[in-house]
Amino acid sequence: MESALNRRDYKRAETILLEETKRDPKSARTAKLYTLMGHILFLDGQYLNSAIAWKKAETIASLDDQSRFSLAMAYLRLKRPDWGRDELQRLSQGDPQNPLYLYWLAKLDYDARAYTTAISRLRRVIELDPNMMRAYNNLGLCYDALGQFDEAIQSFTRAIELNRAQKQPSAWPPLNLAVSLISLNRLDEAVARLHEALSYNPEFPQAHYELGLVLQKERKFEEAIAPLQRAIDLDPLYAEPHYTLGGIYQRQGKREAAQEQIEKFKKLRKETSPLQSPALNNTMPSGGVPLEDRRLP
Numbered sequence: 001m002e003s004a005l006n007r008r009d010y011k012r013a014e015t016i017l018l019e020e021t022k023r024d025p026k027s028a029r030t031a032k033l034y035t036l037m038g039h040i041l042f043l044d045g046q047y048l049n050s051a052i053a054w055k056k057a058e059t060i061a062s063l064d065d066q067s068r069f070s071l072a073m074a075y076l077r078l079k080r081p082d083w084g085r086d087e088l089q090r091l092s093q094g095d096p097q098n099p100l101y102l103y104w105l106a107k108l109d110y111d112a113r114a115y116t117t118a119i120s121r122l123r124r125v126i127e128l129d130p131n132m133m134r135a136y137n138n139l140g141l142c143y144d145a146l147g148q149f150d151e152a153i154q155s156f157t158r159a160i161e162l163n164r165a166q167k168q169p170s171a172w173p174p175l176n177l178a179v180s181l182i183s184l185n186r187l188d189e190a191v192a193r194l195h196e197a198l199s200y201n202p203e204f205p206q207a208h209y210e211l212g213l214v215l216q217k218e219r220k221f222e223e224a225i226a227p228l229q230r231a232i233d234l235d236p237l238y239a240e241p242h243y244t245l246g247g248i249y250q251r252q253g254k255r256e257a258a259q260e261q262i263e264k265f266k267k268l269r270k271e272t273s274p275l276q277s278p279a280l281n282n283t284m285p286s287g288g289v290p291l292e293d294r295r296l297p
Contacts (some may be wrong), residue, residue: 010044023147031060035067042070047077065091081108098167099128115142133162137173144180152180160196171197171204178210187214205234209241221248239268 004012017037021030034057041050051074054067063071075084085108092101103125109118115156122139125132140155156177163173174193181190193216197207209231215224225248231241246261 001193005017005040010040013040013256014044026060028061031057035063037191038067038074039070042074050074051078067097069101081111084108096212097128099125099132099135103132103138106135107138110138110142112146112212113145115145116222120141131162133166133170133173136162137176140173140176140180144176144183149180153177156180160193169200171201171207174200175204175207178207182210182214182217185217187217191213203234205231205238205241208234209238209244212241216244216248221251224248237268237272239265239272242268 001013001016004010004016014037017033017040021033022035024030034053038050038053038057039105041047041053042223051071054063054071054074057063057067063220068091072084072091075081075087085105088101088105088108091207091243092098092105095101100119106118106121106125109121110116119139122135125135126139129135136155136159140159141153143149143152143155156173159173162175163169178190178193178197181187181193191211194211194214197204201207208227212224212226212228212231215221215227225245228241228245228248231238232245242261242265246258246265249255249258249261
């Protein structure tokens with residue numbers, strides 16, 4: 001099995017472990033085998049099977065905290081936030097000083113649009129870990145969702161400061177600050193942050209889209225086309241650039257091209273609707289990356 005893991009031959013490792021569990025199905029050793037199998041299945045992207053393995057282990061013996069946290073993450077990958085929340089709450093109750101569990105509970109609050117609750121948790125996370133960049137980023141998203149842009153900008157700015165100190169900075173904090181700045185029509189500041197995001201990830205479709213959006217707001221319609229098209233090329237399933245591009249073509253009198261882009265936007269929104277909230281599915285974009293798409297892991 002060790003040889004299989006070293007080769008990243010997860011299927012072989014899973015087969016070996018499954019055979020071993022049949023020797024004594026109710027023993028403590030088998031519980032450990034199921035636990036290990038859960039981690040291997042998770043690495044293999046088999047989130048449902050990994051959750052099943054961990055739950056089988058739990059019928060024999062209690063899960064360790066690391067495995068329970070991984071089980072929660074598997075549930076989230078399976079789009080079962082209710083099950084994931086149960087596991088995270090159990091972990092947090094057992095270790096209330098652990099900021100990681102509170103952070104993920106806050107993310108679930110954010111996804112459920114319980115922004116005030118999420119803010120309360122994230123403030124506690126920052127008390128416990130003042131250098132958690134992701135906490136400041138998500139705190140900014142919550143304030144942004146509530147229209148409290150000054151607080152959002154302050155949180156995003158701190159996230160960016162911490163992000164710059166990372167070995168591999170994320171493009172998300174400067175992108176998120178840029179979106180809030182665009183909402184306030186502080187376009188020059190937003191462009192600077194978008195260029196920072198692209199310096200971390202030149203193939204970041206959301207940043208290219210936002211650049212196109214800024215140029216559109218500045219009525220530089222011809223210049224806006226290239227970054228919008230770049231966003232589409234980088235992510236063919238990205239709906240919003242099509243809508244903005246359609247509006248530009250409409251202004252330019254290119255009615256057929258405009259209609260084509262709007263139809264593409266509607267088609268993509270319909271196809272991705274299971275992954276988005278009903279509120280987003282039933283509305284045209286008012287501009288900017290949707291809040292649901294501005295999260296960090």
